Amino acid sequence: MVRATLKSLLARKVRLLLSGLAVVLGVMFVSGAFVLTDTLGRSFDAVFADGFSDVDVNVAGKPKVALSEAEGEQVATPVPAAVLEQVKTVPGVAEAKGVVNADGARLIGSNGKVVASFGPPQLGENWLGESDLVTLREGREPRADGEIVVNAALAKAAKVKVGDRVGVLTLAPKQEFTLVGVFGYSGGRDSIGGVNEVAFTTPVAQRLMLGEPDVFTSITAQATDGTSPESLRDAVAGALGGQYEVKTGEQVAADASASLKEGLSFINKVLLGFAAVALLVGTFLILNTFSIIVAQRTRELALLRAIGASGRQVIGSVVLEAVAVGLIASVLGLGAGIGVGALLAYLFGKLAGGLAVAGLGVPAAAVIGAFSVGLVITVVAALLPALRASRIPPIAAMQDVANPDRPLTRVTVGGAVVTAIGAGLLFLGLGGHAGDNTLATILGGVLFAFIGVALLTPLISRPVVSLLGAIFAWSVPGKLGRLNSGRNPRRTAITAAALMVGIALVTGVTVILDSAKSSISSLATDTIKADLVIAGAQSGPRPPSFDPAVLDKAATLPGVQLVDGEYGDMAVVNGTRTWVAASSNVAALERIFGTKATAGDISRLAPDQLLLSSDTASARNLSVGSTVTVQLSRGDARTYTVSGIYESSQLTNPMVLPPQAVRDFAMPQPIQGFVQLAPGTRVEDVQPQVERLLADSPEVTVVDLGSFVKQQTSQLDTPLRMIQILLALAIAIAVLGIVNTLALSVLERTRELGLLRAIGLRRAQTMRMITVEAVVISLFGALLGVVVGSGLGAAVVRALKDEGITKLVLPWSQMGTFLILATIVGVVAAVLPAVRAARINVLGAIAHD
Numbered sequence: 001m002v003r004a005t006l007k008s009l010l011a012r013k014v015r016l017l018l019s020g021l022a023v024v025l026g027v028m029f030v031s032g033a034f035v036l037t038d039t040l041g042r043s044f045d046a047v048f049a050d051g052f053s054d055v056d057v058n059v060a061g062k063p064k065v066a067l068s069e070a071e072g073e074q075v076a077t078p079v080p081a082a083v084l085e086q087v088k089t090v091p092g093v094a095e096a097k098g099v100v101n102a103d104g105a106r107l108i109g110s111n112g113k114v115v116a117s118f119g120p121p122q123l124g125e126n127w128l129g130e131s132d133l134v135t136l137r138e139g140r141e142p143r144a145d146g147e148i149v150v151n152a153a154l155a156k157a158a159k160v161k162v163g164d165r166v167g168v169l170t171l172a173p174k175q176e177f178t179l180v181g182v183f184g185y186s187g188g189r190d191s192i193g194g195v196n197e198v199a200f201t202t203p204v205a206q207r208l209m210l211g212e213p214d215v216f217t218s219i220t221a222q223a224t225d226g227t228s229p230e231s232l233r234d235a236v237a238g239a240l241g242g243q244y245e246v247k248t249g250e251q252v253a254a255d256a257s258a259s260l261k262e263g264l265s266f267i268n269k270v271l272l273g274f275a276a277v278a279l280l281v282g283t284f285l286i287l288n289t290f291s292i293i294v295a296q297r298t299r300e301l302a303l304l305r306a307i308g309a310s311g312r313q314v315i316g317s318v319v320l321e322a323v324a325v326g327l328i329a330s331v332l333g334l335g336a337g338i339g340v341g342a343l344l345a346y347l348f349g350k351l352a353g354g355l356a357v358a359g360l361g362v363p364a365a366a367v368i369g370a371f372s373v374g375l376v377i378t379v380v381a382a383l384l385p386a387l388r389a390s391r392i393p394p395i396a397a398m399q400d401v402a403n404p405d406r407p408l409t410r411v412t413v414g415g416a417v418v419t420a421i422g423a424g425l426l427f428l429g430l431g432g433h434a435g436d437n438t439l440a441t442i443l444g445g446v447l448f449a450f451i452g453v454a455l456l457t458p459l460i461s462r463p464v465v466s467l468l469g470a471i472f473a474w475s476v477p478g479k480l481g482r483l484n485s486g487r488n489p490r491r492t493a494i495t496a497a498a499l500m501v502g503i504a505l506v507t508g509v510t511v512i513l514d515s516a517k518s519s520i521s522s523l524a525t526d527t528i529k530a531d532l533v534i535a536g537a538q539s540g541p542r543p544p545s546f547d548p549a550v551l552d553k554a555a556t557l558p559g560v561q562l563v564d565g566e567y568g569d570m571a572v573v574n575g576t577r578t579w580v581a582a583s584s585n586v587a588a589l590e591r592i593f594g595t596k597a598t599a600g601d602i603s604r605l606a607p608d609q610l611l612l613s614s615d616t617a618s619a620r621n622l623s624v625g626s627t628v629t630v631q632l633s634r635g636d637a638r639t640y641t642v643s644g645i646y647e648s649s650q651l652t653n654p655m656v657l658p659p660q661a662v663r664d665f666a667m668p669q670p671i672q673g674f675v676q677l678a679p680g681t682r683v684e685d686v687q688p689q690v691e692r693l694l695a696d697s698p699e700v701t702v703v704d705l706g707s708f709v710k711q712q713t714s715q716l717d718t719p720l721r722m723i724q725i726l727l728a729l730a731i732a733i734a735v736l737g738i739v740n741t742l743a744l745s746v747l748e749r750t751r752e753l754g755l756l757r758a759i760g761l762r763r764a765q766t767m768r769m770i771t772v773e774a775v776v777i778s779l780f781g782a783l784l785g786v787v788v789g790s791g792l793g794a795a796v797v798r799a800l801k802d803e804g805i806t807k808l809v810l811p812w813s814q815m816g817t818f819l820i821l822a823t824i825v826g827v828v829a830a831v832l833p834a835v836r837a838a839r840i841n842v843l844g845a846i847a848h849d
Helices: 002-011 013-051 081-088 151-157 202-210 229-243 251-297 298-306 311-351 364-390 394-398 409-430 437-473 477-486 489-527 548-554 614-620 661-664 683-693 705-748 750-758 763-799 812-838 842-846
Strands: 059-060 091-100 101-103 107-109 121-127 134-139 147-151 165-169 175-185 196-200 218-223 242-250 532-535 558-575 574-583 598-601 611-614 627-631 639-645 655-657 673-679 701-704
Touching: 013 151, 013 251, 013 311, 013 705, 059 229, 059 251, 081 091, 081 218, 081 229, 101 202, 107 151, 121 202, 134 763, 147 151, 151 175, 151 477, 196 202, 218 842, 242 251, 251 311, 251 364, 251 437, 298 311, 311 364, 364 574, 364 598, 409 437, 409 763, 437 477, 437 763, 477 763, 489 705, 489 763, 489 812, 532 683, 532 705, 548 558, 548 673, 548 683, 574 661, 611 614, 611 705, 614 639, 639 842, 673 683, 683 701, 701 705, 705 763, 705 812, 750 763, 750 842, 763 812
Parallel strands: 121 196, 147 175, 574 655, 611 639
Antiparallel strands: 059 218, 059 242, 091 218, 101 121, 107 165, 134 175, 147 196, 165 175, 532 673, 532 701, 558 574, 558 627, 558 673, 598 639, 611 655, 627 639
């Protein structure tokens, strides 16, 4: 049986490998995800090990508000200069330095624009001199308050050179400095990890980056000969008490690397998600391929049964073929995944500003995941055809046709049950009834919904395919293609279901994001009563900001009725992390944002008062007169009294603090500004004047309300494009399924094609017949995908109604595009099978058994 199986496998190697290509792509995503995260993880380990290579012990303040890597750079509590002197006196300390190192120093390049960072921080620091790690390449160190040095990576990105006057944005508005030097790192590196660095004199760094004099971000110490970093750490910690975090350099490097690796887990999950989609589509393809092959081998398998092969041996034969396909696909997928992972790591390094990527490595998880997934998917997909093969009776060896269509009752009932399970899981997940398992419940619901629809598809395939085929039934080849596409509902359904998955996901995501964009646009346009908005596009961990003096100057412009600046920060409120806001003009809550008071007075705020949204007040059981303790990123905790409660909406913040509180925000500058004009004043007259006021705030621009709303909603286009690109691979796998199905179908119908050619069907007509068949199947799959995707998207939009997504938008133009693309896909998929059918030798085909 093994020899017979291997010969059968070699006889059909091209078709089986074609179906295995779907598994190759899925395995590629799985192994590529593990290779990428392993490579980047080792790269970050090397970066931070380098950065703290000359540090034995590090002393830092505990952050007042802890932030995750995804939420941005957290603000460390400054360490007083007196602590530096205390550390110097600890036995075993050879040298101690006070370090200023904080995110938020943005250099303005020679083109007048801020040098953007897409991920790595933009550090402002004090110059500590040259070392084995850091050396000046050009110029000298900063000696005066008006001088700076920058790393070589930033100098190249900004296109500035020694001697230039450059602007720098920090906690303070734009200030001009003279660039007196450019530094680099050992090994000829322009930066460490793509970080942009601006180094000031120590007093200037303290004032601009920490907001107060005589403090440091951290203190670093080097141990004397014979003193280990661990023993020095314990000695310093004992001298300082528990007020500060005292760690070895290795510990700090490991903690910093672990924080970034936590962010990488998101990328890993995204890639594994797309791997799951590719493998789901591949399962349909493999199931179809093995089903067709088993049907074609009916007489062969019946003969094996007739000469003594048991049903178990027949199952083993089919499963062995699946294992062989899975092994080959796993090896190829692993190789492709290693290449893709390395390429993505290289691109990530370039995007991150020159991150030195570690050498290529293949973690055990990549190998185990590749072979586990590859083998499991192929074997599971082949089990049903294998069971069907084991039930072939020996008498079938003497029959020409042994595979009549089976009733669809059982598969239809099964499909209805699975679909109902999927609908139930979606109801639980989208309705908020799944607790901490919401995401897993929703994903399970989507999976069951896809499988259920696939099982129900044979029931509707014949009438729908017949209807779609009527479009092409104006000629004999068209009529034949229409009939062929509907002659085997199960086969057509599985082939179409593979295409359905990719298109359904793209359609569903598009429905959700387009509905969100429309809802946000409608809400903002109807609610915000501002004519001009000052804002910028965020590209790094911190939002763009501007000089608060712009607000006061804009308020004095002719035709300006009201100006408001909005600030934001993460805070700890009564022990719970909460996003808080502050407004330069509290009256704007009512006059610009249309916010309505539900209790108290929301038109003014004393320095010790705050306002709450009604949802926040209800959730925290607070009312007017309640006291609240707020700890911001800087300064000490303060107690505020609730003076007013306003009606919650999608545009209101949970909590509004008085403008005096912004000095303790992580970014004590406004991140958005709103300008309301007097009746009769034209936007075109005021906008240029506000633009001139923003000359020293190049991170932001002033636009009218419509442009601002469009700018904000356009941010949803990027994730949509990424999803569409990655899901295009799932659609490509479905195309392979159509090619494979048609190729096997042509082989199965060799005698039939020979007879058609013998009675006058020309080669061109034969090719058109196969093409019509492919186009009809593609259109059927695309139509299924559009309908299922729209349904899933609409369900999600309905569930998010309370979150502000109130408008359902169906992307009719894109759905029409999908159907057009499905037609093209069908034509492309039909090329090779159609050519093969046209080249059939008529006499040989008629004699074919």
